[in-house]
Amino acid sequence: MNQDLSRVTTVSAAMQQAALAYRAAGRKIGVVPTMGALHDGHLALIRRARELADVVVTTIFVNPLQFGKSEDLSRYPRNLDKDVQLATAAGSDLIFAPPENDVYPAGFSTHVEVEGVTEPLEGRSRPGHFRGVTTIVAKLLQIVQPHVAVFGQKDAQQVVVVKKMVRDLCFPVEIVIVPTVREPDGLALSSRNVYLSPSQRSEAPVLYQALQLGERLLRGGERSCDAVRRKMRDLITSRSSGEIDYVSIANGLNLQEATEADPGHPFLLSLAVRFGSTRLIDNIPVML
Amino acid sequence: MNQDLSRVTTVSAAMQQAALAYRAAGRKIGVVPTMGALHDGHLALIRRARELADVVVTTIFVNPLQFGKSEDLSRYPRNLDKDVQLATAAGSDLIFAPPENDVYPAGFSTHVEVEGVTEPLEGRSRPGHFRGVTTIVAKLLQIVQPHVAVFGQKDAQQVVVVKKMVRDLCFPVEIVIVPTVREPDGLALSSRNVYLSPSQRSEAPVLYQALQLGERLLRGGERSCDAVRRKMRDLITSRSSGEIDYVSIANGLNLQEATEADPGHPFLLSLAVRFGSTRLIDNIPVML
Numbered sequence: 035m036n037q038d039l040s041r042v043t044t045v046s047a048a049m050q051q052a053a054l055a056y057r058a059a060g061r062k063i064g065v066v067p068t069m070g071a072l073h074d075g076h077l078a079l080i081r082r083a084r085e086l087a088d089v090v091v092t093t094i095f096v097n098p099l100q101f102g103k104s105e106d107l108s109r110y111p112r113n114l115d116k117d118v119q120l121a122t123a124a125g126s127d128l129i130f131a132p133p134e135n136d137v138y139p140a141g142f143s144t145h146v147e148v149e150g151v152t153e154p155l156e157g158r159s160r161p162g163h164f165r166g167v168t169t170i171v172a173k174l175l176q177i178v179q180p181h182v183a184v185f186g187q188k189d190a191q192q193v194v195v196v197k198k199m200v201r202d203l204c205f206p207v208e209i210v211i212v213p214t215v216r217e218p219d220g221l222a223l224s225s226r227n228v229y230l231s232p233s234q235r236s237e238a239p240v241l242y243q244a245l246q247l248g249e250r251l252l253r254g255g256e257r258s259c260d261a262v263r264r265k266m267r268d269l270i271t272s273r274s275s276g277e278i279d280y281v282s283i284a285n286g287l288n289l290q291e292a293t294e295a296d297p298g299h300p301f302l303l304s305l306a307v308r309f310g311s312t313r314l315i316d317n318i319p320v321m322l
Numbered sequence: 323m324n325q326d327l328s329r330v331t332t333v334s335a336a337m338q339q340a341a342l343a344y345r346a347a348g349r350k351i352g353v354v355p356t357m358g359a360l361h362d363g364h365l366a367l368i369r370r371a372r373e374l375a376d377v378v379v380t381t382i383f384v385n386p387l388q389f390g391k392s393e394d395l396s397r398y399p400r401n402l403d404k405d406v407q408l409a410t411a412a413g414s415d416l417i418f419a420p421p422e423n424d425v426y427p428a429g430f431s432t433h434v435e436v437e438g439v440t441e442p443l444e445g446r447s448r449p450g451h452f453r454g455v456t457t458i459v460a461k462l463l464q465i466v467q468p469h470v471a472v473f474g475q476k477d478a479q480q481v482v483v484v485k486k487m488v489r490d491l492c493f494p495v496e497i498v499i500v501p502t503v504r505e506p507d508g509l510a511l512s513s514r515n516v517y518l519s520p521s522q523r524s525e526a527p528v529l530y531q532a533l534q535l536g537e538r539l540l541r542g543g544e545r546s547c548d549a550v551r552r553k554m555r556d557l558i559t560s561r562s563s564g565e566i567d568y569v570s571i572a573n574g575l576n577l578q579e580a581t582e583a584d585p586g587h588p589f590l591l592s593l594a595v596r597f598g599s600t601r602l603i604d605n606i607p608v609m610l
Contacts, residue, residue: 144490149431202432204464
């Protein structure tokens with residue numbers, strides 16, 4: 035038996051009981067919510083949580099609610115044993131890895147929904163996605179009772195949505211964001227990168243290249259967001275076979291598409307590109 | 323200055339900080355969520371919370387989200403000073419009475435929604451009502467961090483809906499229900515009873531009489547729920563000027579209308595009747 039599996043809890047009620055006991059004992063709890071298939075990006079989140087909390091809980095749950103019908107739920111990579119080893123080595127004290135029927139028992143019918151910031155970008159391309167995200171995050175926050183929750187900048191809109199939910203409903207938790215971890219060629223780490231064929235993989239750094247181009251243009255004084263988007267799109271189509279879902283330069287607070295890039299405001303440059311059936315996303319937050 | 327007002331907190335962040343400090347000190351927190359205009363029914367909830375918890379928090383907030391556009395939000399009775407005195411005398415340690423812009427600041431856009439049990443009965447007559455209820459209760463549970471929350475049986479469907487939300491999202495709180503408190507003539511106490519004219523007030527006990535008739539018929543062996551509903555309706559129309567919104571005999575768990583009253587199952591007899599612009603509700607849970 036893998037010794038590390040003693041660190042795995044699969045029952046919500048047991049996890050919550052342990053969490054409440056840690057709280058009662060004055061221990062600070064940090065949580066890193068994941069869907070498993072852990073890579074160095076996730077491990078950076080766990081290491082950050084390790085710095086911030088006394089007890090680090092990594093949750094591993096491939097949340098069906100946040101997948102669309104035609105999405106990759108069934109083929110999403112799963113490897114609990116390896117995830118437990120990696121998370122533990124990065125500083126996780128406990129793994130909470132519940133089965134689906136524990137999280138969503140028969141008759142489950144409650145959802146948490148954020149309006150507004152969930153509508154553009156990923157929300158437009160993936161209807162219902164953020165309703166699934168906010169429902170599972172709200173539930174995990176109740177089960178794990180964390181003082182701090184660590185998320186990756188890679189899912190930029192998720193960060194905005196989760197922060198909005200936490201603020202609106204007064205969840206007593208601090209949301210901490212860790213920068214995106216990248217391959218040497220710039221490709222953002224993602225559990226979905228394993229789906230890429232060798233030729234797709236060689237083209238995939240074009241996402242980050244387009245984002246860097248956009249940032250360079252804006253920092254160079256280009257004020258027309260349309261012009262910047264157009265040049266980013268041109269770069270992607272000229273250098274890859276990727277099919278653009280969106281290329282966005284948005285207000286960093288409300289995620290509405292920006293027209294003028296006025297200095298002094300936060301912007302989010304983000305994009306989604308398909309390589310065959312694999313959809314990749316990336317982003318750079320830019321303060322001009 | 324009223325001495326009791328020192329017990330009133332109006333800022334969510336301050337209330338939550340106090341609640342987390344009570345929790346850290348090992349004190350058991352009980353909450354009684356109300357919309358104010360406290361009557362003996364509310365005071366029974368506060369007294370029950372007093373028995374169950376070390377620190378009793380009464381929340382007073384007339385929640386606009388749970389009122390429909392044509393409902394009585396603007397005329398809903400408000401009297402904070404009197405409420406503070408009554409709640410304190412009944413055993414409340416703290417009153418949390420936030421203004422609307424603290425609970426729903428500009429840009430607030432998060433909701434909690436329960437499907438299924440919210441659809442019949444009050445949900446059908448008051449679209450959006452339970453979405454408002456679950457959103458405010460979820461938020462109050464985060465702010466007050468209670469171990470136990472006390473609700474009245476008077477709002478029977480609210481009880482079912484709140485319990486469902488708490489179970490689905492794993493809120494670490496026990497929901498305790500207190501039986502409906504009634505006037506000597508059987509009328510259930512309600513903050514809305516003050517709207518009744520003297521003649522309407524004299525007719526209003528017909529709600530409870532109809533419920534008692536229904537219970538008597540079922541306990542007497544009548545198995546046809548349709549027959550029972552018909553006799554309850556006949557009683558209301560023959561003895562009052564009230565306009566029936568609904569008369570229901572439902573499965574006590576999922577609130578679906580029942581056909582056969584099979585022994586061994588919980589049923590909820592409930593009704594809503596309008597007297598002029600005043601809408602009254604009442605119910606009796608029956609285990610056959």
